[in-house]
Amino acid sequence: MGGNQTYRTLTALLCMAGLVGCVQAVPPDLVAAVEAIDRDLIALRAPETAPEEYSQFVRQWALLKARAQLDDDVIRWPWESSEIESDLRWLYMMGERTVSELHDRQISQQRVMQAKVTRLEDQLRTVAAKVEAIDGRILLGEKGVQTDLLVKQARSFLEQKDYPRARQAAEKADHALKAQASLLSQELGRYADESRIIYWQTLAKQTIDWSRTHQATAIVVSKAERELSVYKGGRKVLSYPVRLGFNGMLEKQFQGDGATPEGRYRVTDRRGPGQTQFYRALALDYPNGEDRRRFQLAKRSGKISPFKNIGGQIEIHGADNERLAQTLGCVMLDNSNMTVLYESVPVGTPVTIVGALSKQNAVASALAQLDHGKEEI
Numbered sequence: 001m002g003g004n005q006t007y008r009t010l011t012a013l014l015c016m017a018g019l020v021g022c023v024q025a026v027p028p029d030l031v032a033a034v035e036a037i038d039r040d041l042i043a044l045r046a047p048e049t050a051p052e053e054y055s056q057f058v059r060q061w062a063l064l065k066a067r068a069q070l071d072d073d074v075i076r077w078p079w080e081s082s083e084i085e086s087d088l089r090w091l092y093m094m095g096e097r098t099v100s101e102l103h104d105r106q107i108s109q110q111r112v113m114q115a116k117v118t119r120l121e122d123q124l125r126t127v128a129a130k131v132e133a134i135d136g137r138i139l140l141g142e143k144g145v146q147t148d149l150l151v152k153q154a155r156s157f158l159e160q161k162d163y164p165r166a167r168q169a170a171e172k173a174d175h176a177l178k179a180q181a182s183l184l185s186q187e188l189g190r191y192a193d194e195s196r197i198i199y200w201q202t203l204a205k206q207t208i209d210w211s212r213t214h215q216a217t218a219i220v221v222s223k224a225e226r227e228l229s230v231y232k233g234g235r236k237v238l239s240y241p242v243r244l245g246f247n248g249m250l251e252k253q254f255q256g257d258g259a260t261p262e263g264r265y266r267v268t269d270r271r272g273p274g275q276t277q278f279y280r281a282l283a284l285d286y287p288n289g290e291d292r293r294r295f296q297l298a299k300r301s302g303k304i305s306p307f308k309n310i311g312g313q314i315e316i317h318g319a320d321n322e323r324l325a326q327t328l329g330c331v332m333l334d335n336s337n338m339t340v341l342y343e344s345v346p347v348g349t350p351v352t353i354v355g356a357l358s359k360q361n362a363v364a365s366a367l368a369q370l371d372h373g374k375e376e377i
Helices: 002-016 028-043 051-070 083-133 142-159 163-192 194-214 289-301 322-328 335-344 362-376
Strands: 217-222 227-232 235-241 263-271 281-284 315-317 350-354
Touching (some): 028 051, 051 083, 083 142, 163 194, 163 362, 194 217, 194 227, 194 350, 263 289
Antiparallel strands (some): 227 235, 281 315
């Protein structure tokens, strides 16, 4: 031990005298390079993305830093080997290799997640447009908002280069979009049901035939196309776009569900200014006998709560009280169109409201596109 100390002292004196060139046992630039590698690994989230490699690096780096601090003032001959320098260089190369691998992995993840999130954003816009087109926003409730937030979270994590969390958010958004499409298909699938379409077509045909036989006025409303058509003598003479209740596309079951009823009705009253809270209105005889029978059956089967009421006050009306119109499940026209309709329709006029009149109706087409999109997500 004494000889080693004497050797170090002699080396130091010769170096100070300038007789020979000496170097530090622990090169500062090498220490700085390893510290930089450590910072790069942290920036690349190595503790999360490569925990085993980073743990090994940190253990070795802690040991070598302790040794470096002990040998901080030690100098050596240029031709002398330095174990700590060799260990530091090995650690630097190991860390540099890990940084390179993580960087390549990160670029690959970025490409994959960028494509995934962009596809989700496109799919979300498509779904939102289709949902709006078939009045399905209220039907979905908070699910639509939650899905939108998940897609935004995925984009935010992607921009932060937090790819694991971006992937988790994207997968949740994936499932949420598919769940939305499934819910809409479940609730509105009857618009694509051929037997139901045939039934609706039969109802409409019978109403038009009645108009032709009696040379009288009749009305047919298609919920899927949001269209009201007026027939005189069996011939279509007027056609207007309409708005429905906030759940207008659903089958009406009870008071307050926002659905527009389907079936055969008649105009029971013509209500002008001062007789209605709307611009003008044609009152319908909902609920009729068929509605009451269906309602009681649903109650007995437990499909509807025993505390629910069947409701009423369904009208074809103008738009003065738009807020109320969106809660009752009525059929609403613009005031200019309502004026013409009101003057054309007497009390007793048959009004048939159906879901759709063709298999290629707007709701069925939207559901088919959503189902196709669900497979592509």
